[in-house]
Amino acid sequence: MKTVYRNFILLDGKEDMTPVKNKVLVVEDDKILAITDRWDIDENTRILDLGGRYLMPGLINLHVHLPAGGKPSTTGGNTKALVKLVTSSAVTRKIGVEMCKGYAMQELLSGVTTLRTVGGVADFDSILRDMINSGKTDGPRILASNNAIGPHDGHMVGSVAVEANTEDECREEVRKLSEQKVDLIKIMITGGVLDATVKGEPGVLKMAPELVRVCCDEAHKLGFKVAAHVESAEGLRVAAENGVDTVEHGAPMDEHTAQCLKTHGSAYICTVSPALPLAKFSREQTQISEMVQYNSNVVFEGIIEGTKNALEHGIPVGLGTDTGCPFVTHYNMWRELVYFQKFVGASPEFALYTATLGNAKIAGIDSITGSIEVGKSADILITDENPLENFETMKNPYCVIMKGKRFMEPKIKKNKLGEDLLDKAMP
Numbered sequence: 001m002k003t004v005y006r007n008f009i010l011l012d013g014k015e016d017m018t019p020v021k022n023k024v025l026v027v028e029d030d031k032i033l034a035i036t037d038r039w040d041i042d043e044n045t046r047i048l049d050l051g052g053r054y055l056m057p058g059l060i061n062l063h064v065h066l067p068a069g070g071k072p073s074t075t076g077g078n079t080k081a082l083v084k085l086v087t088s089s090a091v092t093r094k095i096g097v098e099m100c101k102g103y104a105m106q107e108l109l110s111g112v113t114t115l116r117t118v119g120g121v122a123d124f125d126s127i128l129r130d131m132i133n134s135g136k137t138d139g140p141r142i143l144a145s146n147n148a149i150g151p152h153d154g155h156m157v158g159s160v161a162v163e164a165n166t167e168d169e170c171r172e173e174v175r176k177l178s179e180q181k182v183d184l185i186k187i188m189i190t191g192g193v194l195d196a197t198v199k200g201e202p203g204v205l206k207m208a209p210e211l212v213r214v215c216c217d218e219a220h221k222l223g224f225k226v227a228a229h230v231e232s233a234e235g236l237r238v239a240a241e242n243g244v245d246t247v248e249h250g251a252p253m254d255e256h257t258a259q260c261l262k263t264h265g266s267a268y269i270c271t272v273s274p275a276l277p278l279a280k281f282s283r284e285q286t287q288i289s290e291m292v293q294y295n296s297n298v299v300f301e302g303i304i305e306g307t308k309n310a311l312e313h314g315i316p317v318g319l320g321t322d323t324g325c326p327f328v329t330h331y332n333m334w335r336e337l338v339y340f341q342k343f344v345g346a347s348p349e350f351a352l353y354t355a356t357l358g359n360a361k362i363a364g365i366d367s368i369t370g371s372i373e374v375g376k377s378a379d380i381l382i383t384d385e386n387p388l389e390n391f392e393t394m395k396n397p398y399c400v401i402m403k404g405k406r407f408m409e410p411k412i413k414k415n416k417l418g419e420d421l422l423d424k425a426m427p
């Protein structure tokens with residue numbers, strides 16, 4: 001069965017994209033068969049008139065934690081106890097996977113056709129990935145990390161990260177993940193904003209440089225790339241010097257760090273979404289201390305500065321939302337494009353490229369998805385208005401197509417309080 005889409009304006013996702021009119025897009029099963037001027041219709045073809053709407057590649061979210069929904073609150077209860085509970089039996093594990101499935105579906109229905117997880121509970125991410133790939137359930141393409149790895153007092157250790165304190169333990173945890181057939185390895189090099197104890201010092205180095213090196217070497221030996229949580233210049237330097245492939249969040253970088261990243265071919269993943277609420281919302285809303293808000297501003301400014309540094313040095317920059325953090329829901333990838341444009345100074349074209357083909361290149365899947373090109377997976381987002389004029393049109397997609405399957409005018413139940421706060425803080 002073929003579907004011919006006509007009467008749309010094409011944004012192909014490439015770096016030099018310009019809106020193109022008067023094309024027809026032919027999808028056969030799950031693939032893009034043709035992008036052409038005219039197509040002869042036969043009885044096995046269905047035609048869809050898109051009424052002059054905008055057609056682009058589905059978005060790619062490079063930084064997702066599937067087990068949490070991003071409630072508008074920093075007082076989320078005892079996550080370690082919750083993780084213990086949800087992994088305690090076959091029944092609770094099944095519930096845990098179902099919860100991840102619901103959040104992954106929110107990503108898809110908001111236009112994200114591929115997501116990369118970077119720290120989850122047990123092997124839920126890869127279980128869900130396999131359920132989706134085998135056609136048992138709908139969902140986006142998932143690149144799964146499963147649980148992250150961190151030291152004893154490391155970021156999120158006990159919830160979305162497991163503990164490893166010696167070289168042998170690091171190798172062992174990487175091998176376990178390899179046996180679960182993950183797609184990448186995530187490590188926690190520094191602390192985060194909510195676990196910092198000193199004003200002005202978020203992102204304290206927690207993982208010893210030699211352990212970072214061991215994790216990277218073992219992962220690379222087994223064929224995996226390594227993503228690392230870093231929220232300080234020191235953490236970024238340790239990541240860069242020891243072979244990390246994608247630095248997540250980031251911080252301002254000096255010349256030495258930039259050169260290490262370049263030499264290794266590493267990418268920098270900008271995530272403004274988790275930093276903005278804690279830095280900019282009122283403390284009545286966020287319920288955080290003055291110190292945490294101060295540190296959040298350090299991280300917020302640092303992520304933006306570091307992203308600019310990366311771009312200046314020609315280091316590939318990707319985008320992710322850090323979904324699951326307070327106020328970061330699974331349906332707001334479009335906001336990250338706005339932040340990239342308004343805070344970092346990217347053109348709208350470059351922002352859309354970065355969230356599609358650019359992210360696909362960083363994830364190593366650009367031969368499969370990320371742009372509207374013949375032979376690629378039919379992973380498509382269709383919006384009413386021109387996103388290059390205002391990304392907000394992505395908030396309510398007209399249609400999302402995942403491997404050829406259409407979801408028309410998808411509806412997501414959104415948290416009104418969270419949305420109102422984010423709307424008010426929109427740059």
Ligand SMILES: [Zn+2]
Nearest residue numbers: 063065118322
């Ligand atoms: Zn994260």
